[in-house]
Amino acid sequence: AQSVTQPDIHITVSEGASLELRCNYSYGATPYLFWYVQSPGQGLQLLLKYFSGDTLVQGIKGFEAEFKRSQSSFNLRKPSVHWSDAAEYFCAVGAIQAGTALIFGKGTTLSVSS
């Protein structure tokens, strides 16, 4: 079955500390992986995506993610968290074919303490 698992429901990080949000997927085909962020009352904003090539991808707002095929993981990282990063983060997987919708994980809520 196709699925995305985000094992951490809620994470609290101190401002300035590093962050890693975990994502594991189960997908029959070659995956196309995304991280989205949703701030309270806002829509989904794309942080980054992995299609092929370099397994370390850079995104907006200083985020990066690393695709590890052997571990079926696509963890999101940021070296220094800012208070404005507090939001809901969703990992998603899709097929490399137009017309197939993404499957989302349940999300991780990030809180940033001062």
Added chain:
Amino acid sequence: SAVISQKPSRDICQRGTSLTIQCQVDSQVTMMFWYRQQPGQSLTLIATANQGSEATYESGFVIDKFPISRPNLTFSTLTVSNMSPEDSSIYLCSSRTGVTDTQYFGPGTRLTVL
């Protein structure tokens, strides 16, 4: 990138009534998707809408409850019919064009059913 708008942004409706949500994309797209995000939950795909054909619904969603129209390549509507409080959710429209294209999301429609 695609810019997606939705109307209304939010609504409060009475039990037993219906609401139609409009989704407009600023470019022609092959596939459009409708998702539901229940309070505190992740995104669940309702259906995929092709232009000129019937929408394809995911398990647990039926056309009588969530009729969808897709009259052209830039527009779609989702109707939530005979609403109950359990339908209170955020409804998101999404689109994807090419093989390696990103799936973009509208800002969502926040529906409250009393």
